[in-house]
Amino acid sequence: MNPYLPILFMLVIATAFALAAMALALFVGRPRPGPERKFAPYECGIEPVGSARDRFPVKFYLVAMLFILFDIEVIFLYPWAVVFRQLGVFGLIEMAIFLGILLVGYIYVWRVGALEWQ
Amino acid sequence: MIPASWCVALSAVLFSIGLFGVLARRNAVAILMSIELMLNAANINFVAFSRSVSPGELTGQIFAIFVMAIAAGEAAVGLAIVIALYRRRSNITVDEVNVLKW
Amino acid sequence: MTAPSLQIITWNLWVSAPVCALAASAMVTLIAGAFWPAFARWLTPCLALGGIALTAAFTILAGMLGLPPAGMQVMDSFTVVFDLIILIAAFITVLVSNHYVTRENLERGEYYALMMLSASGAMLMAASDNYVMMFLGLELLSIPLYVLAGFSRGRSESQESALKYLLLGAFASAFFVFGAALVFSATGSTNIVVAGDATERALVGTTPIYVIGLAMILTALAFKVALVPFHMWTPDVYQGAPTSVTAFMAVVAKAAGFGALARVAAAGPEGSWTVLLWGLSAATMIWGNLLAISQNNIKRLLAYSSIAHAGYLLMGILAGGRAGISAVLFYLLAYAAMTFGAFAAVIILAGRGDGAEDIEDYRGIARRSPLLGWTMAIFMFSLAGLPPFAGFFGKLYLFSAAVEAGYPGLTVLAVLTSVMGVFYYLRVTVVMWMQEPEAESGPAAQTSAPLLSRLVLSALAVAVLALGIFSSPVLRWTNSGSAGLERSAEAAIQMTLPEPTNAPAALSGGSR
Numbered sequence: 001m002n003p004y005l006p007i008l009f010m011l012v013i014a015t016a017f018a019l020a021a022m023a024l025a026l027f028v029g030r031p032r033p034g035p036e037r038k039f040a041p042y043e044c045g046i047e048p049v050g051s052a053r054d055r056f057p058v059k060f061y062l063v064a065m066l067f068i069l070f071d072i073e074v075i076f077l078y079p080w081a082v083v084f085r086q087l088g089v090f091g092l093i094e095m096a097i098f099l100g101i102l103l104v105g106y107i108y109v110w111r112v113g114a115l116e117w118q
Numbered sequence: 119m120i121p122a123s124w125c126v127a128l129s130a131v132l133f134s135i136g137l138f139g140v141l142a143r144r145n146a147v148a149i150l151m152s153i154e155l156m157l158n159a160a161n162i163n164f165v166a167f168s169r170s171v172s173p174g175e176l177t178g179q180i181f182a183i184f185v186m187a188i189a190a191g192e193a194a195v196g197l198a199i200v201i202a203l204y205r206r207r208s209n210i211t212v213d214e215v216n217v218l219k220w
Numbered sequence: 221m222t223a224p225s226l227q228i229i230t231w232n233l234w235v236s237a238p239v240c241a242l243a244a245s246a247m248v249t250l251i252a253g254a255f256w257p258a259f260a261r262w263l264t265p266c267l268a269l270g271g272i273a274l275t276a277a278f279t280i281l282a283g284m285l286g287l288p289p290a291g292m293q294v295m296d297s298f299t300v301v302f303d304l305i306i307l308i309a310a311f312i313t314v315l316v317s318n319h320y321v322t323r324e325n326l327e328r329g330e331y332y333a334l335m336m337l338s339a340s341g342a343m344l345m346a347a348s349d350n351y352v353m354m355f356l357g358l359e360l361l362s363i364p365l366y367v368l369a370g371f372s373r374g375r376s377e378s379q380e381s382a383l384k385y386l387l388l389g390a391f392a393s394a395f396f397v398f399g400a401a402l403v404f405s406a407t408g409s410t411n412i413v414v415a416g417d418a419t420e421r422a423l424v425g426t427t428p429i430y431v432i433g434l435a436m437i438l439t440a441l442a443f444k445v446a447l448v449p450f451h452m453w454t455p456d457v458y459q460g461a462p463t464s465v466t467a468f469m470a471v472v473a474k475a476a477g478f479g480a481l482a483r484v485a486a487a488g489p490e491g492s493w494t495v496l497l498w499g500l501s502a503a504t505m506i507w508g509n510l511l512a513i514s515q516n517n518i519k520r521l522l523a524y525s526s527i528a529h530a531g532y533l534l535m536g537i538l539a540g541g542r543a544g545i546s547a548v549l550f551y552l553l554a555y556a557a558m559t560f561g562a563f564a565a566v567i568i569l570a571g572r573g574d575g576a577e578d579i580e581d582y583r584g585i586a587r588r589s590p591l592l593g594w595t596m597a598i599f600m601f602s603l604a605g606l607p608p609f610a611g612f613f614g615k616l617y618l619f620s621a622a623v624e625a626g627y628p629g630l631t632v633l634a635v636l637t638s639v640m641g642v643f644y645y646l647r648v649t650v651v652m653w654m655q656e657p658e659a660e661s662g663p664a665a666q667t668s669a670p671l672l673s674r675l676v677l678s679a680l681a682v683a684v685l686a687l688g689i690f691s692s693p694v695l696r697w698t699n700s701g702s703a704g705l706e707r708s709a710e711a712a713i714q715m716t717l718p719e720p721t722n723a724p725a726a727l728s729g730g731s732r
Contacts, residue, residue, distance in 0.1 A: 061201055065194045072190035075183050079176070090229060104247045111254040126405070133398055140391055149387055156394035163401035171408030178404065181352045185397055188359045192390050195366050199382045206376055212387070 059117065066109060073102055125166030133159035146203070146210040150196045157189045235290035238279040238303055239340050239347065245271020246336035253329010260329050261322065268314045268332035272307050272339075279303045289708060292353040293344070297704030301549055301697060302346040302479045309471045309556045310339040312676070316560055317464035319673040320567045324372055324574075326462065331371060334364035335468060342472050346479030349712060351400035351410045351437065354480055358396060358444065361476050362389045365469060369461040375574075381460025388453040392443035395436045402433030413712040416487030431492075437484060438496070445477035445530045447500045448507040455515075458523035463574065466519060467563035470526045471556045478533055478552065482545050485537045486709060497538040498630060504531030505637040513644050517577050518566050521644065522559070525603060528641060529555055532634060536618045539625035545702035547617035550695055554602070554610035554687050561599040561680035565592055568673055571666035579648055581665045584657035589667035591674060595681040597649045602684045604645035605638045610687035617695065 080087070080095055087094075109115060132155055139152025161182040168178025204210050249267045253260045283300035293299075313335060321327050341360025348354040366389065370382025400410060406429040407415040415430065439450065446454040458466045485497070508528030515521040533555075536548035569585065569592065570576050586593025602609035615638065622631045669677075687694060 058201060058205070061197065065197055068190050069194050072187050075186060079180065079183065101247070104251060108250055108254050111251075122405075129398075129401070136394070140387075146383060146387065150390070153387075153390045153394050156391075157397055160394070160397040160401040163398070163405055167401075167405040167408075171405060177410065181400075181404075181410065184352060184356065188356070191363055192359065192393070195363050196386050196390065199366065199370055199379070199386055202370060202373060203379045203383055206379060212383070 062114060066114065070102065070106070073098075122166055122170055125162055129159040129162040129166070132156075132162065144211050144213050146200045146212055147197070149212065150193060150200070154189055154193060157185055161185055231287050232290040234282045234285055235287050235293050235295040235347075237282050238275050239293075239344050241278045242271060242275040242307075242336055242340040242343065245274060246333045246340065249336060250329055250333035253333065257329065261327050264327075264329045264332045265314050265318055268336055269311065271336060272311050272314070275340075276304060276307045279307065289349065289712060292350040293347045294349050294708045294712075295347065296708040298482070298545070298701045298708070299343075299347040299704070301701030301704075302475075303343045305549065305553055305556065306339055306342045306346070306472060306475060308553075309468075309475065309560070310335065312556070312560045312680070313464065313468045313472070315672065315676045316467060316564045316567065319670055320462065320464040323572055324462065326371055331368070334368050338362075338364040338368070338468070339472055342476035342479070345476045346483070348480075349412050349483060349708065351396075351403060351412060351415075354412075354483075355393070355396055355400060357476070358393055358440075358480070361473060362393065362444075365389075365465070365473060368465040368468070369457060371465060372462050375460075377460035378462060379460075381457045384453050385457045385461075388443065392440040392450075395443075396440035399433040399436030399438075399440065402429050402436065404433075406430035406433060411712060412483055412487050413709050417713050434484070434487070434493075435496070438481075441477050441481050441484065442500060445474050445481070445533075446527050447530055447534060448503040448527065451504070451508070451527050454527055455511075455520045455523040458526070459517060459519045459577075463519065463563055463567045463570065466522075467560055470522065470559050470563070474526065474530060474533075475552045475556070478530075478537065478548060481534075481537050482548060482705060485540060486705075494538060497534060498627065501531050501534040501538060502630060502633055504528065504534065505634055506531075509637045509640040509644075513640065515644070516579055518569075518579050518582075518648070519577055521579065521648070522562055522566070525641070525645075526559065528637065529603075531637075532615060532618055535622045535627070535630060535634060538627065538630070539618075539621040541621070541625065542699065542702045542706065543617075543621040543624060545705055546695065546698045547614070547621045549698035549701050550617055550691070551614035553694065553698070554614040554684070557680055557683045557687060558599045558602040558609075558611055561595060561677065561684060562603065564673065564677050564680060565596045565599065568592065568667070568669040568677070569665045571664070576665040579651055582648070582652050583655040584652070585665050585667060586653045587657075591677065592667055593652050595677050596652060598681045598684055600645040600649050602688070604642040606642070608685070608688045610684045610691070613688050613691040617691075 076098065077095070080091060084091060136152045136155030136159060139155065140149050143149050143152060164178040164182045164185070166178075168176060172178065200210050207214070245267065249264050249271065252267055253264045256263060279300055282295050283297060285295075287295045314332060317331070317335075321331060338361050341357045341362070341364070344357030344360060345354055346357075348357055366382055366386040369385045370379045372378040403415050404410050406427070407418045409415045409418060443450040443453075458470065461469065485493075505528055508524050508526075508531055512521055512524035512528060515524060529551075533548055533551055536544045536551065538544070539547070566577070569582060576582070586597075598609065602611035605611045605615045607613075615634075619631045619634060622628075622634070
């Protein structure tokens with residue numbers, strides 16, 4: 001049997017289920033709410049205030065960029081964690097140095113005030 | 119298993135899309151995105167061949183991680199430069215960046 | 221897999237010690253600048269100078285230990301010679317920057333820290349015998365330079381220069397990575413020598429992919445060192461960037477690119493590869509010199525001149541071998557001295573806000589300041605390749621290496637284009653010495669400078685003269701560098717040979 005066959009089954013079943021649910025709602029459901037609710041981004045939670053296609057304060061970009069930088073470095077931890085036992089103390093020290101360098105970057109960012117919101 | 123030639127084809131197509139984007143797009147952010155596409159095309163190649171050409175070692179996978187980390191750094195610096203330029207000119211179309219002779 | 225033995229760890233630490241020392245000093249400088257911004261004016265340059273000196277000590281020590289290749293980096297005598305050239309260049313940059321940074325209010329701790337990080341990337345590039353490590357070096361060199369190019373945030377030229385450098389630099393590095401991925405997929409190795417050797421011995425049947433990959437890597441490096449037709453960014457970026465950063469870019473980024481090229485070039489396939497390098501070198505010399513003639517802005521002129529010099533340097537790479545690589549190293553040293561000198565003079569002359577950057581602004585400046593007039597004349601004569609200055613002997617060694625390697629045609633072309641170069645370099649000197657200053661001319665050129673700047677300027681002029689007169693001991697030193705390149709290439713091949721009898725010999729040969 002082709003190993004991809006289960007995926008095909010999965011696709012067919014998922015599509016069928018979605019179609020069935022929609023058909024069922026059409027027959028047994030009550031009349032739907034008006035268009036102003038229908039086109040709102042969220043049907044639940046906080047009501048949207050203004051348009052999403054607006055200018056953001058540039059501060060968001062700064063936080064996002066800093067996040068990306070520190071976030072992406074975490075991927076180095078995964079392969080290290082996998083071979084942690086084989087590497088032993090050597091690997092531990094190397095990772096400590098790596099994190100130390102990141103910490104220097106963090107201290108710098110914090111010190112120059114990039115994390116202050118105002 | 120997926121044959122290696124498919125991966126090469128995918129990565130070549132991805133690289134070409136990125137190349138086209140760099141040459142055709144005029145928005146600095148779009149150009150940066152296209153460059154990311156080119157880097158990720160290389161990553162696909164690295165990962166796809168890691169098992170077949172260097173069995174037992176994870177050379178390709180590890181290098182893909184390095185490329186990702188560097189791409190993130192490059193993107194962050196790139197966005198910072200673009201924002202600095204935007205604050206000054208309210209425009210990031212590269213054709214308009216022509217105080218110096220291009 | 222077991223943990224590596226203590227001896228191997230120690231070796232590897234020593235191999236990477238210089239780069240690590242410089243990067244660590246950069247971080248210290250960064251933090252010091254952030255914590256005591258009030259003292260940034262004198263504290264950070266002092267820390268930078270100290271860090272560079274410390275790194276030089278580590279480099280010399282590591283070179284004396286005679287270390288075996290550490291997997292991705294090699295500490296052979298080529299690396300040592302090259303690293304020292306980079307460190308000398310970085311040291312001079314810090315000295316040259318001081319006046320400029322103070323005048324233009326750029327004295328933040330990041331300036332020197334970024335410069336040191338960039339220099340450590342340059343060292344990593346030349347020390348790596350592996351494409352991926354070389355890529356890391358390339359990015360470590362480039363990313364701080366993007367920031368530095370846009371460092372004077374008040375000037376839109378600077379920001380524009382940063383954007384152009386970033387977009388084209390990132391584009392080029394994407395080529396590098398894809399090329400490295402292709403080489404890896406064709407040969408199963410990212411080691412420069414091993415991959416080239418595997419293709420040569422036809423261990424793998426996918427040579428075209430290897431050649432395409434190598435061509436893409438060459439493209440990326442050609443972008444970095446500004447070879448025609450990959451030079452378009454150079455004049456704009458050089459003109460817009462802060463002048464001290466331009467000097468750093470022109471010397472260190474170019475040197476790093478050639479260090480990498482020296483390692484990569486040997487791995488290229490015979491035949492088509494040499495034709496490619498021949499064409500690039502010829503086009504670069506002709507086009508760079510031609511366009512330099514019509515420039516009025518001194519920074520653009522120096523940018524085109526740096527393109528032309530890249531063409532000459534590529535001749536040495538093409539010639540290869542001991543003589544070729546040694547000539548490249550010597551020329552890089554000479555080029556560093558005269559280029560820094562020219563930019564140091566421009567920093568003084570241009571005045572606050574870089575107002576006076578046109579050559580015409582310097583009319584008759586030699587009468588007002590004989591020091592600037594004489595030193596600039598020495599740098600221009602040397603750049604033009606006139607004896608007895610460093611530039612002449614650098615060209616002499618490059619050209620004779622090219623003739624010996626069997627490229628007389630290219631050498632004739634190089635001599636002819638050098639004659640073209642004499643014209644525009646002498647023009648600067650003529651303007652400074654022979655023309656009368658105009659009263660109503662635009663922004664006035666400055667001649668006053670702090671003592672340090674004048675000292676550095678004089679020292680560089682003396683260095684240009686000394687490198688010319690005492691060229692043979694320096695050449696012996698660079699010869700040892702090129703010999704090291706050959707030795708480690710042999711060692712890398714021997715280590716991968718399948719015969720078990722060769723393995724111990726290679727190890728002992730590598731560790732000497």
